[in-house]
Amino acid sequence: MQYIPYGKQLIDQDDINAVVKALKAPLITTGPKAKEFEKNLCKYTGAKYSIVVSNGTAALHLASLTLLDIGDKVLTTPNSFLATANAILYAKAKPVFIDIQADGNIDLDLCEERIKKDPTIKAIYAVAFSGNPVDQKKLKHIREVYDVKVLEDCAHAIGSEYEGVKAGSCINSDCTIFSFHPVKHMTTGEGGAITTNNKELYEKIILLRNHGMQYNKDIAPWYYDMIALGFNYRITDIQCALGISQLSKLDKNVVRRRTLAQQYDEALRKNTFIFPLYPYDGKSSYHLYVVRIDFQNIKISKIDLFKKLLEYNIGTMVHYIPINKQPYYIELGYGNEDTPTMDKYYEEVLSLPMYYSLSDEEQNYILSSLHEIVK
Ligand SMILES: *Cc1c(COP(=O)(O)O)cnc(C)c1O
Numbered sequence: 284m285q286y287i288p289y290g291k292q293l294i295d296q297d298d299i300n301a302v303v304k305a306l307k308a309p310l311i312t313t314g315p316k317a318k319e320f321e322k323n324l325c326k327y328t329g330a331k332y333s334i335v336v337s338n339g340t341a342a343l344h345l346a347s348l349t350l351l352d353i354g355d356k357v358l359t360t361p362n363s364f365l366a367t368a369n370a371i372l373y374a375k376a377k378p379v380f381i382d383i384q385a386d387g388n389i390d391l392d393l394c395e396e397r398i399k400k401d402p403t404i405k406a407i408y409a410v411a412f413s414g415n416p417v418d419q420k421k422l423k424h425i426r427e428v429y430d431v432k433v434l435e436d437c438a439h440a441i442g443s444e445y446e447g448v449k450a451g452s453c454i455n456s457d458c459t460i461f462s463f464h465p466v467k468h469m470t471t472g473e474g475g476a477i478t479t480n481n482k483e484l485y486e487k488i489i490l491l492r493n494h495g496m497q498y499n500k501d502i503a504p505w506y507y508d509m510i511a512l513g514f515n516y517r518i519t520d521i522q523c524a525l526g527i528s529q530l531s532k533l534d535k536n537v538v539r540r541r542t543l544a545q546q547y548d549e550a551l552r553k554n555t556f557i558f559p560l561y562p563y564d565g566k567s568s569y570h571l572y573v574v575r576i577d578f579q580n581i582k583i584s585k586i587d588l589f590k591k592l593l594e595y596n597i598g599t600m601v602h603y604i605p606i607n608k609q610p611y612y613i614e615l616g617y618g619n620e621d622t623p624t625m626d627k628y629y630e631e632v633l634s635l636p637m638y639y640s641l642s643d644e645e646q647n648y649i650l651s652s653l654h655e656i657v658k
Contacts, residue, residue, distance in 0.1 A: 339462025
């Protein structure tokens with residue numbers, strides 16, 4: 284069997300054609316494609332406003348600068364890519380790591396307890412881990428009862444759905460961020476976006492994306508004022524053309540991923556040591572397919588299993604090393620939070636291959652290899 288990576292982008296001829304066409308246009312950055320991509324993202328997610336930026340981390344950075352004040356405490360999850368918590372630090376605010384629940388998402392009941400006890404908590408950064416939406420009813424409740432801001436990190440979750448509402452609609456949050464890195468299930472090479480229903484937030488982020496420059500053609504055709512310390516977090520029209528093309532087939536991509544997830548779930552019922560992180564329920568976009576493995580009761584360790592699968596030409600990955608246990612965070616005094624579920628989770632999980640072009644034959648090979656090794 285040829286090497287099977289744990290994830291792979293879906294690039295077809297129509298994506299290539301779209302990029303070539305964009306390259307031949309008069310404007311290859313900050314042109315019409317960026318605006319069109321933003322319009323399409325609004326239409327897809329249901330949010331009023333969207334801002335496309337150079338990557339998901341830039342999206343988090345700009346959102347954090349507009350949502351947070353210096354010193355604000357922000358509840359967030361240890362189970363994410365580094366960028367989620369780092370963005371809180373970029374804004375000179377303070378991440379507070381809260382334990383996860385069994386499905387890998389932040390435990391919103393624990394968040395509520397913390398907010399009740401500590402009125403200096405100003406925001407929650409929740410990640411829809413692996414594409415599984417966070418509990419929107421709980422988010423709604425928290426926002427109604429307490430004065431906290433909510434950012435949804437949906438870097439894994441574009442195309443996911445919660446009771447008919449798409450990720451990024453921001454019905455129960457101040458804003459949502461997306462990443463279009465190739466490892467995600469929709470890509471622009473590098474890229475990201477913010478969606479929001481808040482006009483003021485939208486205008487601030489637009490300003491910060493481009494050096495804080497405000498053009499004023501009433502004064503002179505070339506005139507601009509710099510009114511904030513912004514950045515160059517723009518994205519090219521070449522990338523946005525790819526994004527438009529990718530978004531148009533996102534649903535097809537997610538449907539295939541859901542089929543693969545259901546097939547994994549079904550086949551894993553036969554194995555008494557491997558369990559899906561959460562059962563299929565039609566909500567998740569399945570950016571990742573994560574399993575828990577009962578290493579206590581099998582002979583192989585996690586490292587050896589990872590290496591053994593590589594010998595079978597099967598790539599896997601671990602999502603994630605707890606952010607609060609990273610050396611940089613330990614230096615800042617983190618690492619001793621009470622996060623028993625996260626700690627156990629990190630010992631047990633492995634992400635299996637999951638991408639649009641993964642064939643049934645390859646999936647069967649992965650499953651039979653796993654059954655052979657883990658018994
Ligand atoms: C990928 C990712 C990011 C960062 O996105 P980039 O585009 O790589 O900067 C942020 N949060 C999560 C959960 C991610 O998976």
